[in-house]
Amino acid sequence: MVSRRARRVVALVLVAAVSGCSIGDIRRTPPAPPSASVKPSESADLPPTIDPVAEVRRHRLAVPQRYDRPHVEFVDAELGYALFAACDGQPSGPDCPALLWSTRDGGRSWQRLRHPRPIADEQQMYTAPGVLALLAKPHGWWTSTDGGRSFRHSPSEADPPQWQAAQGRFQLVQGTGKVGRWTGTKLRPLPTQPRLPALNTVLELDGRSVSSGGTEFDGPLVAAGAGEDGRPYAAISWNEGRSWQETPVPEFDGEVGVLRVKAVSDGLWLVGERPDRISFPALWRLAGQSWQRVRAEGQPESGQAVPLGAGVVAVISPRGAGALVGGRYVDLPWPVTAEHHLQLLPDGTLVASGPESVLLGTGHFGDRTWAAVVIETD
Template sequence: MTVAPPRALGAVVLVLALAGCSVVDVVRRSPPPRPTPTPPPAAFELRSSVVRVPAGFHARTVSFLDARFGAALFTKCSLPKRRVGNHNDCTARLFVTDDGGGSWVARDHPEPVADGHQLTLGVGGQVALLAEPQHWYLSNDAGRTFRPSTVDPLPAEYEICCDREPEREVLRSGRPLPAAPALSQPLTSVLARPGRDLWVAGAEGTAVSGDDGRSWTTVVVPGREADVTQLTLRASADNEDVWLLAGTVAPRAYPQIWRLDGGAWLPVEAEGHPRDSISAAPVGGGALAVSTPSGIGLVAPGQGWRPTDWPARGLLRTLRDGTLLARDDLTGALWLGPGGGTRRAWIKLELRPET
């Protein structure tokens, strides 16, 4: 029997040890499950409209309040000849729809020439216009008439102030709440459920108040990863589903997700989800829609990633009546998804200037 020299035997043992480390390393670095293939897009309705504006005008803002009411602002701007003072470089045209983008009606803009223009819709159906830098106008009759305002006529009832300050506070109608939640700064999101509760998210956790900010209870966010930079609160249109999304420094990374369950945050894993995402919006019925570069999928507690056949792409938002609004910034396409829960009838909107 031949006995291997001690040095050779040591080499064999070393090779085996290295091989063992390699196997362990492969196990630790195994990739997540591959996403479920996205089904072919479903059929959709196309609503195409042309509005009469002079040459050179482009759609600056197209906004919807619900499945029927929306407004559009077309502008034509030139480069300012000087950097100070009132340039009056932008001209605006205003249009509204009350049939979900099937037709658009021109409205008289109260100050069509200004430095710039902004359009906002209020939850009560108001139309607010800003003729930059300082002239506000508000309409309570779908843009038929406007009255001037010295301040923003549609301020948020609850907001976090201020973006540029390291120490931020929650304001109600422009005033600080009676007490501040015991959360690490900066505060990043606020969500009010009228008649129920008020939620605030900070850099590392959340807090809830049942008495309009007079007292707060801290609610732990379990399993929050170390690289989380912002927590964002979202609610379904009926306020039954509350979601918490955690973003990182990577803007397109798939977020960590929690759903409120009995006053506590329940992690929602959705095995098989894509690596990247664009945005997320509650759809009701205990589900959250997440848009990704490959399409929109649904997540819910205890379920894996569920790709949909929805044809919409891009940024998602839940409107007042639960309709989904999707905007594809790459193609400029705008989509309305009326319906409830996961059942949607998608409509692609085309709004073009007359050529």
């Protein structure tokens, strides 16, 4: 079956990566190469096999049926929030106040939270580890650091301090195209900026690192962007933004509209979204101090790409779920379709948000157990 083949290919690549690092005189028997029956060119001709979800977490909330479907955000595999902010396509009002709910067990049960400003012209919700942020235009922000039990009001529509603090030490300063450092109260532009024609994202890799000169720091720090010419550009700082080293991004076919930096367990990646937002993204992986292009035989022409670590990239396309691994594309038996938006959470959980439910995938790399979170209303 295709699902078994996909899992086997992923496992073989991971075993090969581990076995390449020997300790002392330990000798390992090399894994058998995949048989001809798992060649991507052949598996691509077969319809992918889809495993059903392992669990359906269906819960009915005391919400009138006139409310539209909620916006659901998960922070990790257990903590999530649901915001009901419209009725029959119209924003919240006296007859349709915004409703806020939370779950602490992965969607098995939900608890009602008090929305601090239930009536507004527009309601939005954002989450990050340790922070829940609600924007109620034009009244400002309400942020909570205790799971929604209490909120602090920020009347301006500018990002509130609690939310900015959760975005990392280094961020883009809105409206300036510059890299800034969060001081605890303000996002201050760095004295030395990367010399790039455009900036879309900046990200610092967690953990202690050692530069080529032997200095320890909390980095590296990467800034990246797509220029007006459609080419990707990136720069790396090995000393917390005091100086920058431009790092050429290898050539690729086509153009990039937005270039984002992603951090996973094995380091930093560049994901180049195409201008049409449909064609398959361009991918690069940081190896040492240079970027390497990542591509795979048989990869789809359109879809989403989410790096997972260990050189594995999850793919969602019109064909279904798959992975780029070891220079090949393989189908995966995930119950995810092109209608889902795939996201990797900080705890390693995959979230696939769809029109009818949210899927939570726990596990490692391509071996995932999926649960469907279904919210029903009265």
